[in-house]
Amino acid sequence: MAGTRDRILDSGGEFFRRQGYAGTGVKQIVEAASAPFASLYHFFPGGKEQLGAEVIRRSGAMYLQLIDLVFTPAPDVVTAVSNFFNGAAETLRQSDYADACPIATIALEVASTSEPLREATAEVFESWISGAAQHFREAGISTRKARELAIYMIAALEGAFVLSRALRSTEPVKIAGAAATAAVRSALPESGRQRSGLRTGSPARR
Amino acid sequence: MAGTRDRILDSGGEFFRRQGYAGTGVKQIVEAASAPFASLYHFFPGGKEQLGAEVIRRSGAMYLQLIDLVFTPAPDVVTAVSNFFNGAAETLRQSDYADACPIATIALEVASTSEPLREATAEVFESWISGAAQHFREAGISTRKARELAIYMIAALEGAFVLSRALRSTEPVKIAGAAATAAVRSALPESGRQRSGLRTGSPARR
DNA sequence: GTCTATACTTTGATAGAC
DNA sequence: GTCTATCAAAGTATAGAC
Numbered sequence: 198m199a200g201t202r203d204r205i206l207d208s209g210g211e212f213f214r215r216q217g218y219a220g221t222g223v224k225q226i227v228e229a230a231s232a233p234f235a236s237l238y239h240f241f242p243g244g245k246e247q248l249g250a251e252v253i254r255r256s257g258a259m260y261l262q263l264i265d266l267v268f269t270p271a272p273d274v275v276t277a278v279s280n281f282f283n284g285a286a287e288t289l290r291q292s293d294y295a296d297a298c299p300i301a302t303i304a305l306e307v308a309s310t311s312e313p314l315r316e317a318t319a320e321v322f323e324s325w326i327s328g329a330a331q332h333f334r335e336a337g338i339s340t341r342k343a344r345e346l347a348i349y350m351i352a353a354l355e356g357a358f359v360l361s362r363a364l365r366s367t368e369p370v371k372i373a374g375a376a377a378t379a380a381v382r383s384a385l386p387e388s389g390r391q392r393s394g395l396r397t398g399s400p401a402r403r
Numbered sequence: 404m405a406g407t408r409d410r411i412l413d414s415g416g417e418f419f420r421r422q423g424y425a426g427t428g429v430k431q432i433v434e435a436a437s438a439p440f441a442s443l444y445h446f447f448p449g450g451k452e453q454l455g456a457e458v459i460r461r462s463g464a465m466y467l468q469l470i471d472l473v474f475t476p477a478p479d480v481v482t483a484v485s486n487f488f489n490g491a492a493e494t495l496r497q498s499d500y501a502d503a504c505p506i507a508t509i510a511l512e513v514a515s516t517s518e519p520l521r522e523a524t525a526e527v528f529e530s531w532i533s534g535a536a537q538h539f540r541e542a543g544i545s546t547r548k549a550r551e552l553a554i555y556m557i558a559a560l561e562g563a564f565v566l567s568r569a570l571r572s573t574e575p576v577k578i579a580g581a582a583a584t585a586a587v588r589s590a591l592p593e594s595g596r597q598r599s600g601l602r603t604g605s606p607a608r609r
Numbered sequence: 610g611t612c613t614a615t616a617c618t619t620t621g622a623t624a625g626a627c
Numbered sequence: 628g629t630c631t632a633t634c635a636a637a638g639t640a641t642a643g644a645c
Contacts, residue, residue, distance in 0.1 A: 217512040220425030305508040306423040308568035356562030362514035363524040
């Protein structure tokens with residue numbers, strides 16, 4: 198049984214992802230969370246903005262776990278990237294194109310309207326970039342190139358989400374996935390193209 | 404002197420792009436447009452949603468013109484793509500990371516909340532895809548591959564916008580631009596890699 | 610087409626009893 | 628921590644005179 202505070206955070210996360218930050222009312226959030234209205238301001242004295250910031254960081258941390266969950270067991274990074282995009286496409290389809298990135302809508306909304314929230318989204322994106330880059334480095338890619346690939350992969354996914362949700366088609370995600378996969382493959386060191394996922398000699402991750 | 408109706412559309416476009424659809428009030432729009440409040444419902448009997456739909460289509464048409472404006476005079480499509488991303492990065496920087504895609508924020512907001520607006524964003528994205536694909540075809544790329552490249556380029560740009568606005572850095576746009584440029588280059592037919600922009604024998608465009 | 614005024618709803622947020 | 632009641636403000640939208 199999740200606590201009231203957690204239920205509010207979960208509920209907020211769902212609404213913000215699907216309807217955006219400005220488009221979601223705090224009353225709607227607490228109602229769906231089966232929480233008393235006053236609890237919102239009890240747990241989040243900073244009101245909607247504090248709730249938004251915590252939702253962003255919480256959703257961001259969960260998505261980072263998902264990245265690791267896909268990359269770690271994969272035989273190599275190329276397969277991991279492919280699986281990542283394929284999984285995203287499947288989630289998109291199953292949710293009727295509602296569930297894509299948990300913070301992209303908020304990120305665009307608040308980028309020029311709320312510094313605290315903008316910073317929260319920036320921290321999350323930075324954590325994803327670091328996380329993905331780490332996996333690329335472990336595949337033998339240079340630090341600099343690994344970060345570029347990570348930024349590029351996340352950008353391709355985010356942009357594909359925008360198109361796929363608007364067009365109601367998984368085509369953009371699939372095309373972006375193919376492109377990202379190809380980019381990662383061509384960035385692998387020669388020796389790594391056959392067994393890129395090998396983690397011999399690497400210290401514990403992160 | 405622009406008409407009242409046009410001023411309202413322009414004003415709405417600016418606010419929607421920067422603050423999103425739900426985050427912008429109609430009063431704010433007409434006030435900034437120096438238009439009487441009643442004019443809004445005179446010109447847009449469908450209220451905010453009709454205004455939103457027209458803003459989306461209007462902004463989309465203008466951005467399509469921008470695509471053509473960048474691609475047409477470029478010596479080749481590779482240069483065109485590079486210029487396109489560089490221009491976007493410059494606009495982003497000059498506007499303090501406020502002006503990126505005119506409809507991306509709205510697109511994510513309405514994808515699961517308003518079918519009329521979602522359809523408007525879908526039409527716009529489809530027009531951009533067709534427009535960009537046309538330029539790629541003229542460079543000798545197959546119809547199917549040209550569409551894929553167009554989708555991919557737009558997705559990379561949209562996603563890079565999300566990251567760049569959140570991180571307040573042009574790095575993502577530049578990295579995505581480099582990747583998109585490379586993808587287009589490698590898709591060119593052998594004979595076209597030296598003189599890809601040559602439009603000999605092509606019929607009038609669009 | 611524009612003006613003033615207003616209806617109605619929802620918003621985020623608070624007070625005070627329990 | 629939760630309840631009920633309530634607040635002021637902002638939201639969209641409309642009416643009717645000019």
